[in-house]
Amino acid sequence: MFTALVLQNTPNFHAELAQLDESSLPEGDVTLAVAYSTLNYKDGLAITNKSPVVRQWPMVAGIDGAGTVIASSHPNWQVGDLVVHNGWGLGETRWGCLAEKARLKGDWLVRLPAAFTPRQAMAIGTAGYTAMLCVLALEDHGVRPDQGEILVTGATGGVGSVAIALLAKLGFNVVAATGKASEEAYLKALGARSIIDRASLSAPGKPFQKERWAGVVDAVGSHTLANALAQTRYGGVVAACGLAQGMDLPSSVMPFILRGVTLAGVDSVMAPLPKRQRAWARLAQDLDVSVLERMVQEVPLADCVAHAHALMAGQVRGRVVVKIPAIS
Template identity: 75%
Template structure:
């Protein structure tokens, strides 16, 4: 038997409860993972609160991230005792996830835990931090250099935004952080932001082309915020889009693309190919300051996840939440 957060759907709605399950209920997979830490990501919050149709099969154990030790394996790449990390692959959506003491997974989904990180640190990073690193890699692939000008990070107090600010600043970029939480300006400056602006400057409908301000953008918000960021990006700049906190609509024009040569780079963390995942984790091990990571992290237990998910969806959480799986 093992403890897990189980989501179920009934005529009365969706329930989320900490329960004990038999190992026989675990889904198919060639690796049995003893989960030591998981996280609470935005997608987990959507699933647990049922604010969006994230879950595709019921019942479901949420948790799109996990870190721990292999207990059993028939996969050629993994053996008992290996330390691994999981991000995405539909786990927590179509396959039982890692907000549980055990998870049965496909070995092809797993990445070795970098030697630089403990399982707790890997989950402090989680999908949010891994996605932020994918965004940074996209900016680099498009040739953005630290001397090219300011880089805008939207949703900056969130998980993706916090890690993106810390990474970009350490790599030498001058970062402008956009947030609706003006009281968190000092927090963002400690992470490395040179300037903090109110998200209201970007959240309302704007002109198709605006004053050129940004050499590049990491956007976790979408909707009008993304459209305005595109309209303010300098000639030849790149915008990495990875989130939809404001909305999944894109109410803009093609003007930034055809008149300024702006590139909109979509960032997918769920199904990203393994070489890119390994590169992202290797770069995180090299470029993310462990002290800054700890400063943006809070730890909770598995029993606290439902309440934390409500706070996350109500905009009452900054940075990263690590879930200790006792």
């Protein structure tokens, strides 16, 4: 038996810890003893049932996990290996990692970088790994620190916090957009040079505005993304990875055809293994773990539901790491 955070929809939706038998685990060629998981935005949506994230019931929540291989028939993984898992439909269509055990496909796993402990890997989680993919998108499209300011929206969230730390370490002039003026010291400690009120971006704006940003990391979508595009400089790049404000894009083609702006979509869920390995290798190289620790709150598995509700209410900054009980 093992403990897991289980989501049920009969007779009504509820999320609670339950004891499950190992025989109920899904098919897979690697079994993981999960040491740490995390709460991402998608986890919050699923655990609070605020969006139809879950597509099969019952569901064990948790899109991320880090821990030790305890059984494997996959040629790349041996018992005792330390691994990281992000995405691939966990917590949506397949049981996830907010549990003491998870059964996964070996082709989905990334070897835990030597630079990180399992806890640190989950302090990064899908949010931080997505932030790295956004930074790589900017770099791959030629954005350099000497070209001007980089805007990061949703700055106090998981993606935003890690993106700021990464971009600052790489020498970029980062401007953080937030609705939480009280978090200015936190954001500047991560590396942001200046702060703007998210209200200046979140309302409907003109489709073509004064040029400012050499690049943008946007986790918000909707009017915020539209305004960021309208303010991006000639040849600039906007990496879009989230929809916290909405999934619409009330914009026009003007930034693209008159300024040559690139809108780079960033997907972390189904990203191929080489892209994941590249992102984790760069995180190990470019993310300062002392800065990472400033954005981390650790909670026990038993407190996940309460923290998921806080996350959805905008009461959480940075990253929530979930300590999983050791298998008895």
